[in-house]
Each structure stands twice: as structure tokens, then as C-alpha cells.
Amino acid sequence: MEYVSRKANLSSIFANPMTQSPNSIPKNKAEMSMPEKGKIPAVILVEPQLGENIGTSARAMANFGLTDLRLVNPRDQWPNAKASAASAKADFVLDSAQLHDTVDEAISEFHYIVATTARSRDMVKPVLTPENAALELHRRIHKGQKCGILFGRERVGLHNREVAMADAIVIAPVNPQFASLNLAQSVLLMGYEWLKQSENPVLGRITEFDGPAKEGIAMNKTRPAHHGELNGFFAHLEKELDDAGFLFPLEKRPAMVQNIRNMFVRMAPTEQEVRTLRGVVSSLTRTHLRKNKEQKIEENIKKGRRF
DSSP, rough: OOOOOOOOOOOOOOOOSSSOOOOTSSSSSHHTTTTOTTTSSEEEEEEEOOOHHHHHHHHHHHHHTTTOEEESSOOSSOOOOOHHHTTTTTTHHTTTOEESSSHHHHHHSSEEEEEEEESSOOOOOOOEEEHHHHHHHHHHHTTTTTEEEOOBBBTOOOOOOHHHTTTTEEOOOOOTTTTOOOOHHHHHHHHHHHTTTTOOBBBBBOOOSSOOOOOSSTTOOOOOOOOOHHHHHHHHHHHHHHHHOSOOSSSHHHHHHHHHHHHHHHTOBBBBHHHHHHHHHHHHHHHHHHHHHHHHHHHHHHOOOOO
């Protein structure tokens, strides 16, 4: 993929005070949950220009459990304060980054390398989508192979010689008229596909208040209503609708009841929602009866009756 330079919004990073030696424990919970290097692909950034882009790439790596960062001849000095600020506390990725002078040196220890690009470069070489590249990386790492992903310069991407050294090319499905992604976007895209193919990927943040999210409807402290509860609600609702004269004329009542029941069954309410619906019906009924009673009292007062 070829990249467009983009300065990131910088956020201040404050040191986390610890009572123990900073070298003896992880800096944060994110670092504690990261997989070991060797069991994940390395992210190799070739001649990145801006520290901010390195920092936002490190943040994208941390988002998806990638920690092995290799930098090939970065333009600005390293370590880089702007990279740290832009990383949003992903300093543990930056602190362990390895520096290399050339691409040859950076990839020398790897068995399998994929190169990200927006063009096939007219080379006889396997072309993979990010999803299929992630599957291949998982397959090879599971066999004990060391793998890496090459990302090119922000302005011009990877040179043909560098792409030629890769075992496969990765091209993302994008708008062909606007195919350039910035560096952090490209790293994030590959990181997402990597984590998505992992065993038991976690959805969202885990906090002391809630666990990992699961796909589907979150029931929390309730459960789906069973049909006995639904039937009780239907009996309650239909009685009040009969009393209010809504289910009229009688020959249309069966079809009206059927439509009403189908509507509520289709929404698949929880037991809490059924209780809420019954409360709504009861409240409306009480309000209606109270207004009728007040209206009768007013009519009797006008007629001079006493109670």
C-alpha cells in the first residue's frame, strides 16, 4: 500500500507512578495482555518519515495485539518524542522497536514476508487480500515460522526491489480511484485482519464493570421472555383493548389480534421488557379510568348532585 503523509493529533503522555521498578513490571494492562514475539508477525516500517506516523502505527499495532516493531532507517532521530506522544500510551511497542539500516537486514531472520502495496507491480508473485494474508500468516506461524509484514514510505510506498524480496503481495480492496492509505491505516487494517483470524478474539474493552462483548444482543441481567410470559401480556393487552372498544368490529378482531401478537413476537422482547409493557398497559388503563371517574364527577356536580 502507498501512503499519504498525515500529521496526527498529539496527546500528552504522563508517566504512570509505580512503587516497583519500571523494569520489573509492565507499564500498563495492555502490555500485560500482549502475546509473545515470535507468535505474531513483525511490522516492518521502511524509512518512515514522521515520528507521528510511527507513533500512530504503534497504537494501531497495540490495538490488535502486535508488538514486534522493526524500523528501517527512519528519517528522524530515534527514539522520537513525537512518536511517543502520538502512540496514546503504546510506548511499550516503541520501546522494544528494533532499528535496521536496510530492508535486507530487517528481513534476514524471517521465513515469510508479505509486502503491502496498492499495485501488483507487474510481478509474478502471489497476491493476497489482507484477510487471506492474515490466514497465511497464522498458518505459517503455527508451524513455527517467523513472519513479517513490510510497509512502505508515506509518500511513495515500497520500491520495486523491496517488493521483489517479499514472498507475497498484499493489496486491500479499496476505491481504485483513491487507493492510498496512510501508514497507520495500513498497519491497522492488517492488524485487524490478524486479530480477527485469531482464536477467541475479544470484542471491545474489558473493565471491572463488564467483561468482553459478545456478538449479538447483550442480555446483561435479563433473559429472553418465554411464550408463557408473552401470552400473559397478550391476554392483559387484549382485555384492555376490548374494554376500550379498539378490537372492533368483531369480525375483524381475529386478524387484528393476530397482527398485534405477531408484532410483539417479532421484536423478541426480554422478560424485563414484557413486564415494562404490562406496566405501560396498566398505567394507561388507570389513567383512562381516572379520567372517566373525574368526568362523571364533574357532570354530577353540574347537575347539582352531591356525594
